[in-house]
Structure formats: structure tokens, C-alpha cells
Amino acid sequence: MFELLIFFLPASILIIGALIVVFAKNPVHNAMGLVMTLVSLAIIYITLNATFVAMVQMLVYAGAVMTLFLFVIMMIGVDKKEQTSDSIKGQTFLVSGVFLILISLLGYVAVNSEFSWNLWFPAVEYVVEGTPQLIAGTLFTTWIFPFEIISILLIVATAAAIALAYDLKIRNKDA
Amino acid sequence: MSTEFIIALIKANIVLGVLLTNTILLIWFERKLVAGMQSRVGPDRAGPFGILQTVADAIKLMLKEQILPLKADRAMYLLAPIVALVPSFLIFMIIPLGPNLNIEFGGENYIVEFVGADLNVGVLYFLALSSIAVYSVVLAGWSSGSKYPLLGGVRASAQMISYEAAMGLALVPVILYSGSLSLVDIVDSQSGNLSSSIPILNSIVSFIPKWNVFPQFVAFGIFFIAAVAEVNRAPFDLVEAEQELVGGFHTEYSGFRFAMFFLAEYINMFNMCAITATFFLGGWLGPTFENFLPPFLSSIMPIIWLGVKTFSLLFIFVWIRATLPRLRYDQLMELGWKRLIPASLVWLILSAVVLGLREFGLPWS
Numbered sequence: 001m002f003e004l005l006i007f008f009l010p011a012s013i014l015i016i017g018a019l020i021v022v023f024a025k026n027p028v029h030n031a032m033g034l035v036m037t038l039v040s041l042a043i044i045y046i047t048l049n050a051t052f053v054a055m056v057q058m059l060v061y062a063g064a065v066m067t068l069f070l071f072v073i074m075m076i077g078v079d080k081k082e083q084t085s086d087s088i089k090g091q092t093f094l095v096s097g098v099f100l101i102l103i104s105l106l107g108y109v110a111v112n113s114e115f116s117w118n119l120w121f122p123a124v125e126y127v128v129e130g131t132p133q134l135i136a137g138t139l140f141t142t143w144i145f146p147f148e149i150i151s152i153l154l155i156v157a158t159a160a161a162i163a164l165a166y167d168l169k170i171r172n173k174d175a
Numbered sequence: 176m177s178t179e180f181i182i183a184l185i186k187a188n189i190v191l192g193v194l195l196t197n198t199i200l201l202i203w204f205e206r207k208l209v210a211g212m213q214s215r216v217g218p219d220r221a222g223p224f225g226i227l228q229t230v231a232d233a234i235k236l237m238l239k240e241q242i243l244p245l246k247a248d249r250a251m252y253l254l255a256p257i258v259a260l261v262p263s264f265l266i267f268m269i270i271p272l273g274p275n276l277n278i279e280f281g282g283e284n285y286i287v288e289f290v291g292a293d294l295n296v297g298v299l300y301f302l303a304l305s306s307i308a309v310y311s312v313v314l315a316g317w318s319s320g321s322k323y324p325l326l327g328g329v330r331a332s333a334q335m336i337s338y339e340a341a342m343g344l345a346l347v348p349v350i351l352y353s354g355s356l357s358l359v360d361i362v363d364s365q366s367g368n369l370s371s372s373i374p375i376l377n378s379i380v381s382f383i384p385k386w387n388v389f390p391q392f393v394a395f396g397i398f399f400i401a402a403v404a405e406v407n408r409a410p411f412d413l414v415e416a417e418q419e420l421v422g423g424f425h426t427e428y429s430g431f432r433f434a435m436f437f438l439a440e441y442i443n444m445f446n447m448c449a450i451t452a453t454f455f456l457g458g459w460l461g462p463t464f465e466n467f468l469p470p471f472l473s474s475i476m477p478i479i480w481l482g483v484k485t486f487s488l489l490f491i492f493v494w495i496r497a498t499l500p501r502l503r504y505d506q507l508m509e510l511g512w513k514r515l516i517p518a519s520l521v522w523l524i525l526s527a528v529v530l531g532l533r534e535f536g537l538p539w540s
Contacts (some may be wrong), residue, residue, distance in 0.1 A: 036309065042315060055299035063306025064336065067313070071332045074317055074325070131295050132356050143359065 006047055010040040027073045029067060038062045052132050176331035184293050188266050198441045202229045204486070205493045212497040233434060246320030255318060256428070256435035259311030262304040263442040269297045270449050271359045273459045273477035289459075289477070290359060297358040298350060301450060302343050305405060308443065309335045310422045311408075315436070317417040319427035327423030330413050331506065335405060337511035342401035344519035345394045348386050348526035349454050360459035361387075387453040393522045395455045397515050399488075404511070406440065409496040413504055448488035449481065456484045 016155060020033025045054035059171045088094075139147055203218065203226050210217025218225030240518040243252065268291030276287045294300050309332060316328020350356060353364040365387055388395045404411040425436045452458060461480035464474045502510070 026247070027246070028314075032251065032254075032310075032314070039307075051294065051296045052299070055296045055303050057300060058303035059306060063303055063309070063339075067306070067309050067332055067336055070310075070313055070317075071329070071336075074313070074329060074332075132299075 007044070010043040010047075014044070016038040027160065031070050031073055034069075035062055035066050038066065052135055186268075186417075188292060190264065194264060194267055194442050194445070195438075197375060197445060199229045200226075201441050201445055201489065202232075204316075204489070206495075208493045209492070209497045212494070218490075230344060236434040236437075237431050239430040241432055242427070243322055244427045247427065248318040248320065251314045251318035253432075255315035256309050256432045256439075258309065258314065259439035260435050260442075263439045263446060266291050266304050266446045267442070267449070269300055269358050270446070270453055270481075271362050271458055272481060276474060278502065293357055293359045295355075298346055298356045299360075302339070302346075305342075305443075306335075306339055308439075309339075311436075311439070315428065315442050316424040319424075321427055324424050324426045327426070331407065331424060332495055333408070334411065334413065334507060334511075337508060338401045338515070339413075340406040341397055341511060341515035341519055342405060344523060345397040345401060345518060346454065347523050348391055348394045351523075351526055351530055352391065358453055358458075362453060362460060365457040366460055384421055384457060384460070386455060386460075388456040391455065391526070393518065394526075395451075397519045397522070398454070399451060399491075400510075401515060402451060402477055403492065403495065404507075406443045406447055408444065410499040410501050411507060412501060414508060422436075444489065444492060448485045448492065451488055452481060452484035456488075458484075480503045 015035045017036030017040065021030050021037065024030050024033060038057060042054040042057045044059060044061070045051070206228070207217045207225070218228035221227040221231045224404070240455070240474050243249070266407060271290040271293070273289035276289065312331040313328045316324040316326075317329065349361065353361040355364070357362060367385045369383045369389065370386050371377040371380055383389060407413075425433055459477035459481045461476065461483075463476040465473045468476070
């Protein structure tokens with residue numbers, strides 16, 4: 001009973017947040033809806049014993065990325081309403097078509113795999129601890145090469161962004 | 176309703192009570208101290224030494240009208256004070272207040288943990304929640320529908336993101352030394368005294384407790400400066416600079432909603448000092464005088480030690496506020512990005528190298 005409550009409360013907040021992201025007209029409300037989704041997702045991670053992933057989710061996505069989003073939204077046109085008309089012809093029709101196809105695909109798979117309600121909360125006999133030590137152990141031994149490649153990629157992206165934004169010619173003219 | 180759930184509920188209530196009472200004491204402490212430093216008397220009417228002044232102020236704020244500005248974004252305007260207050264209470268839950276205590280009650284032995292929750296990702300939890308606190312300032316500034324709060328909000332988001340980076344980087348060497356992300360383990364790793372392999376040096380340093388502040392003094396300095404900036408206190412209080420921005424992000428707030436921001440600021444300040452004491456000053460560690468004091472008193476000595484350390488740091492917070500003038504905005508950004516972050520990176524690499532040499536020896540030997 002208690003587990004059910006702990007699952008359904010964040011799960012419903014998550015879905016409400018996702019709906020706010022899609023339907024709210026004000027960009028700041030959209031951003032806050034996304035924050036709501038990310039934080040409730042972190043709570044669900046905690047219930048699955050993945051505490052490290054939950055905290056990184058809060059720290060990186062809810063903490064850093066979304067604050068920067070909000071910063072940009074506030075700097076660029078706070079009072080502008082979002083454009084509501086279709087920018088591509090038949091946009092709404094296309095999106096709802098794709099949505100229906102995805103939902104029916106999901107339903108088909110669910111029915112075919114003999115989906116039953118009591119499978120939702122199977123009794124867990126083992127406990128997987130998402131401890132930092134465990135994750136670090138795997139990340140820095142098995143996956144060390146992709147990890148380092150990603151860090152180089154990030155540095156390249158940052159350097160490229162600075163090079164694009166920091167126009168040397170204009171800079172020299174001012175000086 | 177399991178026993179664990181009831182224990183968690185009791186702990187949450189104790190935290191709420193302690194933090195609220197403590198804030199009353201803290202505001203009085205600050206006002207009296209600043210008054211003393213500026214040769215004034217400070218609050219002295221309500222209660223002995225004016226200690227009830229904050230209670231009177233709180234009652235006044237609760238009875239005042241709460242104004243909702245016409246141009247405000249209603250939902251966000253109401254949400255912002257709550258977002259400010261909740262993380263500040265949650266952060267206190269992970270600070271260990273003392274060692275585990277055995278209590279015999281009704282013939283059964285209970286182990287009481289003097290910590291809200293011992294998380295194996297405690298440090299990350301602290302950083303995550305303090306980054307959530309940024310939203311309250313940003314939302315309050317934006318939703319008020321007025322230009323001074325908006326300027327305060329924009330300043331706050333830039334400032335808090337910048338100093339969070341320095342704060343996180345300053346904590347990494349401490350985690351390296353302690354070998355754990357749990358705050359309970361970090362305190363445990365600081366017990367005992369320093370030791371050295373050189374005999375003469377050993378006889379000198381063996382009197383000094385093994386607190387992180389001694390080997391990690393640079394990290395301590397960076398963390399403390401970043402902590403002052405993170406809670407938006409002078410000299411980093413550009414978010415609410417009175418001379419430029421009226422009241423900053425909470426200009427449009429009144430009554431109890433203003434009180435919530437005020438409360439959150441002081442609880443955050445207290446949390447920051449308690450966290451600093453836990454990371455660098457050995458937390459609750461200290462002599463318990465078991466031979467001189469009755470068992471009850473010696474069992475609460477850890478809490479008293481933590482309180483003494485926390486309030487010493489709070490004294491420095493107030494001292495800084497009364498002494499230093501406010502930084503200019505570009506100076507603030509320069510200090511954060513060009514001084515603190517590079518310094519903490521260099522210090523991190525140095526500590527990692529020293530630790531590696533101590534653990535594994537020279538790479539060619």
C-alpha cells in the first residue's frame with residue numbers, strides 16, 4: 001500500500017508536469033513543468049534504489065541545465081506569447097498521426113506479451129544498490145574509453161562555441 | 176504504519192522545531208552582533224536583552240496584509256516562497272548531530288541515529304538541493320511583474336550557478352580524503368589526531384585533531400567564500416542590494432510570504448555553517464568528558480560541539496557582513512570564474528597527486 005502511494009504520487013506529478021510542458025502557453029511555465037517532471041523522475045529513481053542517478057538527475061538537469069534554460073527565457077522576451085499557429089502545413093495532423101501509431105504499437109506489444117496488472121509490482125528479492133562506488137567501478141574500468149572520448153567531445157564543443165561567439169575582428173576594431 | 180515511518184515522522188518534527196527556534200535565536204544573534212560592531216545597542220525592548228524581538232516581528236508579519244501585485248504571474252508568485260523554504264529544511268536532514276546512541280527502553284535495546292537520514296550520496300544531495308533553491312529567487316524575481324525584482328532574479332541565477340561550481344569543486348578533495356559521499360562517514364574519517372611518518376613532525380602534529388581544515392585549508396577557504404555567495408549574504412548580496420534594487424527579488428512580497436523568504440535565508444545560512452563544520456571542522460567530534468559529567472550530559476556533548484562550531488562560523492558570517500563593502504557585479508563574476516574555480520581545480524589536482532603518492536608510492540618505484 002505504502003509502496004503504491006510512493007509510486008503513484010510522483011508518477012502522477014510527472015505526467016501533470018509533462019502535460020504542462022506541452023500545453024502551457026507561457027515559456028516560463030513550460031520550463032517549470034519540465035523541472036516538475038525531472039524532480040518527480042528523481043524521486044522514482046530513489047524508490048528504485050538508484051540514489052546516485054537520482055541525485056545526478058537533480059544536480060545536472062533540474063539544477064544546472066534548467067536554470068540556464070530559465071535564464072535564457074527570461075533574458076529573451078519575457079512578455080512574448082508563444083506562437084500558436086501551425087508553422088508547417090498539417091503539423092497537428094502529422095503529430096497526432098505519429099502519436100496514434102506509437103500508442104497502438106505500445107498496446108500491441110503489451111497485449112502480445114500477456115500483460116497483466118499484478119506484474120506491476122513484483123516482489124523484489126534482491127536489492128541493487130546504485131552506490132557511487134559501484135557506478136564509478138564500472139565507469140572507470142569497462143567504459144573508460146567512451147568516458148574519455150565524451151570529455152574530449154565536450155571540450156571541443158565548448159571551444160567551438162567560444163570561437164564562434166568571440167569574434168576576433170570585432171574585438172580588434174574596438175580595441 | 177511501520178516503526179520506521181513513525182521514527183522518520185518524529186525526526187522531521189524535531190528538525191522543524193529546532194530550525195524554527197534556532198532562526199529566532201540566529202536573527203537576534205546577528206542583530207546584536209552587528210549593533211555591537213557599529214556601536215549601537217540593537218534590539219533591547221522585547222524580553223530580556225531583546226531576545227523576543229524576532230518573535231514580535233514574526234507575529235507582526237503574519238498579521239500583515241499579503242499583497243498580490245496586479246501584473247504578477249499568480250501561480251509562480253505563490254510557488255516561489257515555498258520553493259525557497261522546502262530545500263532549506265531538507266538540507267538539515269543529512270547533517271549528523273552525534274554518534275549512534277543505545278537506549279534501553281522497556282527491556283529492549285534501541286539504536287537511535289542522531290541524523291535525519293544517512294545517505295550514501297549525501298554530498299550530492301546537499302549540492303542538488305542547494306541548486307533547487309536557485310529557482311525560488313529566479314521565480315520570485317520574474318513573477319513579480321516588476322523590473323527591480325527581475326534584475327535581482329537575473330543577477331541571482333548567474334551568481335548562484337557560478338559559485339555552485341566553485342563550491343562543488345572545493346568539496347571534491349574532501350571527498351577524496353574521506354573516501355565517501357556520506358556525511359556520517361566524512362565525520363568518522365576526521366576522528367583521531369594527525370600523524371606524520373617523520374618522528375619530529377609527528378610529535379608536533381599529534382596534538383592537532385585530524386580535521387579536514389588542516390590538510391585542506393585552501394578548499395576550506397574556497398568553500399567558505401562560495402558558501403557566503405551561495406546564501407546571498409554581504410558582501411555578495413547583489414541579489415537584494417537596497418541602494419540599487421530596492422529589495423531585490425522580494426521587493427513585491429509582503430506579510431507572511433516575505434517572512435518565508437527571510438526564514439529561508441537564515442535557515443540556509445545556518446545549514447551552510449553546519450555543513451562547513453561537518454566537512455572541515457570535524458562535525459560533532461570533540462571531547463565528551465565522560466569521566467566528569469553525568470551520562471546524560473556527556474551524551475549530548477556532540478550536539479553542543481556541533482553548535483559551538485556552527486555558531487563560530489556564523490559569527491564570521493556576521494563579522495564579514497558588518498565589515499566588508501558590497502562587490503561590484505563584474506568583480507563578483509571575476510572572483511567566481513577567474514579566481515575561485517581555477518584555484519579549486521589546481522588544489523584538487525594537488526590533493527589527488529599527494530593522496531596518490533601516499534597510497535601507491537612513486538609511479539617508477
